[in-house]
Amino acid sequence: MKTVKGTRDLLPEDTAIFQAIEQRAFAHFAKYGFHEIRTPIFEQTQLFARGIGEGTDIVNKEMYTFEDRGGRSVTLRPEMTAAVCRAVAQHNLVQGDDPVRLLYTGPTFRYERPQAGRYRQFYQLGAEVFGSDDPLIDAETIEALITFLEPFELPNLTLVLNSVGDHTDRPRYLAYLRATLADRVDQLCGDCKVRIDKNVLRVLDCKNPTCQAQMTDLETIDAFWSDENRQHFEAVKQALDGYGIQYTLNPRLVRGLDYYTKTAFELLSGDLGAQSAVMGGGRYDGLVKMVGGPNVPGFGWAVGLDRLVSIIAKYQNIQPSRPDLFFVYGERSWLDADLPFIRDLRRAGLSVAYDSRCGSFKSQFKRADKYGAAFVAVIGEAEQDAQTIQLKNMATGEQTTVARAGLVAHIREASHA
Numbered sequence: 001m002k003t004v005k006g007t008r009d010l011l012p013e014d015t016a017i018f019q020a021i022e023q024r025a026f027a028h029f030a031k032y033g034f035h036e037i038r039t040p041i042f043e044q045t046q047l048f049a050r051g052i053g054e055g056t057d058i059v060n061k062e063m064y065t066f067e068d069r070g071g072r073s074v075t076l077r078p079e080m081t082a083a084v085c086r087a088v089a090q091h092n093l094v095q096g097d098d099p100v101r102l103l104y105t106g107p108t109f110r111y112e113r114p115q116a117g118r119y120r121q122f123y124q125l126g127a128e129v130f131g132s133d134d135p136l137i138d139a140e141t142i143e144a145l146i147t148f149l150e151p152f153e154l155p156n157l158t159l160v161l162n163s164v165g166d167h168t169d170r171p172r173y174l175a176y177l178r179a180t181l182a183d184r185v186d187q188l189c190g191d192c193k194v195r196i197d198k199n200v201l202r203v204l205d206c207k208n209p210t211c212q213a214q215m216t217d218l219e220t221i222d223a224f225w226s227d228e229n230r231q232h233f234e235a236v237k238q239a240l241d242g243y244g245i246q247y248t249l250n251p252r253l254v255r256g257l258d259y260y261t262k263t264a265f266e267l268l269s270g271d272l273g274a275q276s277a278v279m280g281g282g283r284y285d286g287l288v289k290m291v292g293g294p295n296v297p298g299f300g301w302a303v304g305l306d307r308l309v310s311i312i313a314k315y316q317n318i319q320p321s322r323p324d325l326f327f328v329y330g331e332r333s334w335l336d337a338d339l340p341f342i343r344d345l346r347r348a349g350l351s352v353a354y355d356s357r358c359g360s361f362k363s364q365f366k367r368a369d370k371y372g373a374a375f376v377a378v379i380g381e382a383e384q385d386a387q388t389i390q391l392k393n394m395a396t397g398e399q400t401t402v403a404r405a406g407l408v409a410h411i412r413e414a415s416h417a
C-alpha cells in the first residue's frame with residue numbers, strides 16, 4: 001500500500017525542519033502577543049463556501065467535502081482563516097478594542113493537481129490579528145513574519161504588496177472589469193467566461209496565456225481606490241519603510257480567496273519554480289461578521305510549510321537530533337546492569353543510545369558513527385572492574401577516563417568547549 005496521490009509521509013529529515021520552524025514560531029510570535037489556537041480539521045461546508053467565496057477555485061473545485069454518517073455536509077479545511085474567524089465569533093474572543101492575536105499550524109487539504117510544491121494535504125503556519133483596522137497592525141504583522149524568517153537566511157524572497165480595496169471602491173472596479181471583459185469574451189477560456197458573471201476578479205488569476213493576453217492593458221485597482229483605502233495603504237507602506245522592510249508593489253495581485261479587503265500580500269521565492277508563493281495574506285475586515293460574529297476587523301497570513309521547508313533544506317543543514325552519548329559494552333550483562341544508570345543519564349537531559357546486541361567493539365563503534373553520536377562511552381573489562389568509563393569525543397578523537405558520577409558534567413563541559 002502507498003500514500004494517496006498528492007499526500008506524503010514526512011520522514012525524520014523533513015520533520016526535523018518542521019520542528020525547527022514550529023519551535024521558533026511559538027517563541028518568536030509570543031514576543032508580539034500571539035497565542036496558539038487549534039480548530040478542528042473539518043468544519044461545516046457552509047463555513048468555507050461562504051467565507052472563501054462561492055466563485056473561487058478552492059470552493060468550486062478543490063474542497064474535500066463529504067456527508068458524515070449523520071447526513072451533515074462537512075469539509076476538510078482548505079485553509080484556516082475562516083475557521084479561526086468562526087472560533088473568534090463562537091467564543092466571543094474579541095472584547096472591547098484590544099487586538100487578539102492567534103497563531104496556528106496544522107494540515108490543510110485541497111484537491112489540486114499535484115506537482116512540485118503542491119500537495120493535496122499540505123501544512124500551514126498562520127497568524128491572525130482581530131479587533132483593529134489600524135494600518136500599523138498590517139505592518140507589524142508583516143514585520144513579525146519577516147523577522148521570523150531572518151535566522152534561516154533565505155535569499156531570493158520578494159514581498160509583493162497590493163491593496164484590493166473594499167465595498168467602498170471595489171464594486172466600481174468590478175463593474176469596469178465586467179464591462180471591459182464582456183467585449184473580449186470570445187478571447188477568454190471557458191472558465192473565465194463563467195467567471196465574468198460569477199466572480200470577475202478571478203479572471204485576473206487565470207493562468208491561460210490567451211486570457212492573460214487580454215489583461216495586459218486593463219486598468220489596475222489602484223486607479224479605483226477610495227481616498228480612505230489609499231491612505232490606509234500609504235500608512236502600511238510608511239510603517240514598513242520605517243521597519244526597513246523591502247517590498248514590491250503589484251497592483252495586479254488579487255489572491256485566490258474572496259475575503260480580502262485593503263492590504264493583500266505574498267512572499268514569493270525564486271527557489272520554488274512554478275509554485276513560487278511561500279505564503280500569502282492580507283486584511284479581511286468583513287469575514288468574522290460573514291461567519292456569524294460581530295463586525296470585527298482582521299488581518300493575517302499563512303505560510304505554506306511544505307514550501308518553506310523545501311527552501312530551508314536548500315540553505316540550512318537542519319538534521320534530526322543525534323545522541324549525545326553512545327555506550328559500547330564488552331558484554332551484554334554489563335549493559336543489563338547499567339539500565340538504571342542510563343535511565344538517570346536521560347533524566348539528567350542527555351540523549352543516550354546503545355546497540356543491545358553488544359557485538360564486537362568495531363561493530364558497536366560503527367553504529368555510534370552511523371547515529372552521529374557526539375561521545376562514545378566504552379565499558380571494557382578494566383572500566384567494568386573499576387566502574388569507570390572510557391569516554392571518546394568523536395569530534396576531536398580525544399579519549400579520557402572519567403568517573404561515572406562526573407559523566408554528565410564532563411559531557412556538558414566538553415560540548416560547550
Ligand code: HAM
Nearest residue numbers: 079081118119122277278279280281282300301302304
Ligand atoms: P493561500 O495563499 O491560499 O492563503 O495559502 C497560503 C500558502 O499555503 C500559499 O502561499 C502556499 O505556500 C501554501 N499552499 C497553498 N496551497 C498549497 C498546496 N496545494 N500545496 C502546498 N502548499 C500550498 C490562505 O490559505 C489564507 N488563509 C492566508 C491568510 C491567513 N490570509 C489571511 N490570513
